[in-house]
Amino acid sequence: MSITKQDVLKKYFGYDSFRPQQAEIIDKVMDNQDCLVLMPTGGGKSVCFQIPAILRDGLTVVISPLIALMKDQVEALRGNGINAAFLNSSLSSAEQDQVMWQAKVGELKLLYIAPERLFSGNTFDFLREWNVQLFAIDEAHCISSWGHDFRPEYRQLSNLKLRFPDVSVIALTATADRVTRRDILKQLGIEHAETYIASFNRPNLSLNVLPGRKRIQQIQSFVYKHDGQPGIIYCLSRKGTETVAASLQNAGFKAAFYHAGLPSEQRSKVQEQFLKDDIQVIVATIAFGMGIDKSNVRWVIHYNLPSNVESFYQEIGRAGRDGSPSDTVLFYSYMDIITRQDMINNSEQSEEQKELLHAKLNRMKQYAEADICRRRILLSYFNEAVEKDCGNCDVCRNPRTRFDATVIAQKALSGIARTDQKVAMGMLIDILRGSRNRNVLQYGYDRLPTFGVGHDLRGEEWAEYISQLLNSGVMDIAYDEAHAFKLNAASRQILKGERKVELVKFIPISERKAKEEELAPKEKPKQEIIRDALFERLRILRKQMADALAVPPYVVFSDATLSEMAQKKPVSEAQMKAVSGIGAEKFRRYGETFINEIVAFARENTQPGTRIVKGMTYIETLDLYKAGYSVKVIGEKRNLNPVTILSHLVKLKEDGHAIDLKALIDDKTYNTIIKAAEEMNIRKEDPLKPLFELLNEQYDYGQIKLALAVWEEEMH
Template sequence: MSLTKEQVLKQYYGYNAFRPLQSDIIDWVLYGQDAMVLMPTGGGKSLCFQIPALMMQGLTLVISPLIALMHDQVQALKANGIAAEYVNSSLTTQEQSSIERQCRNGELKLLYISPEKLFTQGYLEWVVSLNISLFAIDESHCVSTWGHDFRPEYTKLNVLKKALPNVPMIALTATADKVTRKDILAQLGIPDAKVFISSFDRPNLSLAVQAGRNRVKIIQNFIAEHPRQCGIIYCLSRKNTESVAEALQKVGINAKCYHAGMPANERSTVQNQFIQDDIQVIVATIAFGMGIDKSNVRWVIHYSMPSNVESFYQEIGRAGRDGLKSDTLLFYSYNDLLVRKDMIATSELPAEMKEVQVAKVERMKQYAEAEICRRRILLSYFNEEVTTDCGNCDVCKNPPIRFDATLIAQKALSAIARTGENIAMSMLIDILRGANNRRIIEHKYHEIKTFGAGKELKADEWADYLQQMLNSGVMDIAYDEAHAYKLNKASWAILKEGRKVQLVRYRPFEEKQAEREANIPKEKSKKEVIKDALFERLRVLRKQIADDRNIPPFVVFSDATLSDMAQKKPLTQLEIMNVSGVGEQKYRQYGEAFLLEIRNFLKTIPKGSHATGIDTHHYTFQLYKEGFSVEEIAEQRNLNPVTIFSHLAKLYEDGENIDISAFITQAEYEQIMGAAKVMNVKKGDPVKPLFEAMDAKYEYHKIRIALLMAEKAK
């Protein structure tokens, strides 16, 4: 009998329910219809074609852009007991021939292939000759020239629909605006496909932006607040990846860089070490990440501003794919904006596309400079209406304190004007604070009217306000003129017309740090401490298993599954199968090892502690049902056997199916009850007089069991 989609979900993936839209999409594809799916990274896009693949007759062909991405996804499918393979340039001729043979014999359900391989001579014809049930175009934004990661090879994929027009096609992406969506469908030859748009909201991701000053120091503090958690730092240049990684290494952080200029084998080694949890931090250009299907990345930092919201959203989406709390941080400076615009201006893009790309950079700038809920900005970009603030971004958590800074701005702009728009930040601060140093005297800046006009502010305050002024566009900067400040229309409006300027009140680092410390969550409860300790034990076990099998730890179980396991503390097969993410194949491979680790951990909890969240009688009953003897249960639980007997007696009394007669012989029962009748002792009475009257011949628990059996027999 064929399985329902719900049964497939549970058996192969270990989940009890679908996420929003997944069930509808699967039904639509099973009806043989074309579809486009927009879901955020970690939203469950893959299940939308993998489950139909398992339920349909034939082979599902998955077009995937990167070798690493194929490898990770196929590895995860195999770990769930699903027949899947990939074909790309990393395979030997013999390996490829073996996979092709499996395809012809109908032994595979999913075949992953790159578009480059698909269009090698003769390969498309061979693929079309197979019994194809479904085409899945993963990362489909690569099809569109309007997308943020255009791949020319993807534009040829419409030949699949032309060759097999009756085979349904599903296009999947995490990020695409309206223009990009329309272009994707047209390029693939499915213009009338139904579009399923899931919520782009990732409430588990916190969002924060900081000024681009002291970045390395801030990153070091950030990582210190995320011990043992894997994270990615995205940089704009190769040089930045190397310098940031080196700075982190110097303070003992396990970090490595990754960029396209490295030898391929070195990049592959670094990537594999990160996937295996052997590296905590990877500092990379955008060359890294799209091919990473790693679910336990807990944070993402952007050292520089990305070129568009789509790229930014996809990159931060690599954190928290398992749904657990994760953090994101974006550094922003006005220089980032100018660099991005310069890259577009000097590119070979047509003028029309340059205009679009500049507009997208401006949208990214608006996000970075926002003083409203950042999540609202992101979701509105993808045409999703939001009516409430998220409460999980820096603006929501700490609404900025603003003040009228018009006079401060006028002093700074006046100094820039009076020095011929020829000074950078440090010189401007010296002038405003009235510093009598050699450079000031040489240029006669001490003679201008605004010399010393801002001596009431500290240098750090001026640096902060000048950065804010740049970011708000009230002045410009010429990086090709030694970072000299320049006046613009807004500058003159402030100087000549009295235009008002609002800035955020400066607060020193120490004050911000004190506030963060004041907002540290209250001390964890005993239950939370125990859960965290068990999670760490399970995480170590997962790493050991992964290393032994040479697979990524998250392929064994995700962080979300370990967290659910640490919360529920399953003790039996039935209970662990109710943990989210534990399917039949995963249980067969790893279930017993994790159950044993949980039982061993619980032995370390002090007797009588209620902090485990597990009822002590329930714990005993679960082990009893698994066939353990009283002595074995006592050993596992680090308790006296008499206590275990008392648990079983109580459970029997409460109506549980326990063969209590197995703990006492018929002869013992008759002798105990004979004495009890003489002394008129019944269930619930003190048993010590009966114990002493029988010269301590029978243990207390046997006397209680006999009395309980007699009561039940009435």
């Protein structure tokens, strides 16, 4: 019987059903057709070429710029029982020769290779000997100069179709707008290939934007609330990564920094520690992340504004790849806009390219300043229609109330004007509120007409409103002049009464917290407490097993799989394989160990008269059976009828446990029951009462079930 794509999905990956469009794409690839696939990070792109690779004869070559990602993906594939390898500069010559030999003799299903390696030496000549059936081009946006991560070496991939016209190509990316998509197809020479665009919606990601004040303190508070949960903080500069990491280390968190200026050995060490959950927080430039396949990243923070929506969405997509709830935070201030604009203006890009980069930056700015559902903005950027607000972003949770703030703006702008545009945030607030501190008096600011005109607002209110004015562009800031505020054309229009200003109403932090506490459950139900405790127990076991195998913990099981395991508490092979993400190979490697841990947890936490694990009664029967007791003695010890014990043993056999059912029934009883069953054409799943009556009620239901189970086993 031929194996189907559904069989492969279950056997090797442990899932019962495909995500939207995956099955169609696999069919297209199996039909030897080219295609372009757009799926968000964590959306299941890899399955689209990995399953065809397993189903087809020959080799699938995966071209990826990400050496670290190759290693992770190959480890995960091998962990699922799939023959895979990678070929890049991290391998010694002997190791590369071994991989190439495996490819030549047909031992591999998938080979991951960097574009530099692909186009070096005589690799193309070897490819002709390796029975290549499919080229999968990952991070395909790198081939387009319109994309956010253009890599010139990717342009050489246009040679693939020229050299291998009969080998199909599947190009995959997580982020590409319409222009970039067209360019990818053109550059790869597959202009007529079908394009599949999956939903970019990642509802498990919570989207939040916070004002860029006191970022370090906000981050420390955030990480404290996410104790033990791995996360990434992205910074614009190398120095920024080191500063933020040091602040977290000083606060007692396991954190490290990562940027391109570090020696490769140190970068590799930090990355390995993060992958293995030895450090909780990695503070990095965008040099980190593309090569990370870590599924249990629970949060991502952007310390600075990204340069475009594509990069932002790809980076936050590194959180919650396993589908479990995850948080994302973007800190935003007008300083980030100025910095990014300067970087673009001072770059060596063409004027046309600079114009494009400024436009993309402006879209990112619009997202950060939005007063409507943030997910709507992200999805509309990728041309995806959204019917309703998401309910899982800061705007949806705390709807903005706008008001006419023209007078407030005029007061602030007047204060800036009358101080000759020389004051920064703190001093301006002191002037508006009428504070008579030493600095205000020293400069004579207490004699200004604007002194005290804003005494009706608290300092934190003024800070919020001034930040909104700055972020909306109606005033400027000179970072090279001690952050002094400056007026612009819009400022002067407002001061003259020619332009109105609307701001979002300030909500004190205390009110926000009170609202959150009001909405939050006061006390977890007992079942949730048990589930969380079991999850932590399983997480520790996973870490121990991963360390022993020298692989990242998520290669053993993802957080989503562990969470479902903690909820369902499987105690048999059948129950364990019903957990999403557990296929035949994963169960063979880890199943019994995790079942034993769940059983041990249940025994330690079950109180008299309670049962926290479904099927625990069967396990208790199994323990006594393994100890060598007879059915009668097991029944006595458990205070249960022997009929019930026999039913337990039949069920345990069905669930994959080693039960010798034949030894539990004598030949005469077995033959009599089966002869009668054959006469009535009755099977194990049929009602047993007619058979019970035909046998003149001489054999109980336990014996009948046992005989039919043995009969069915022998027939197979």
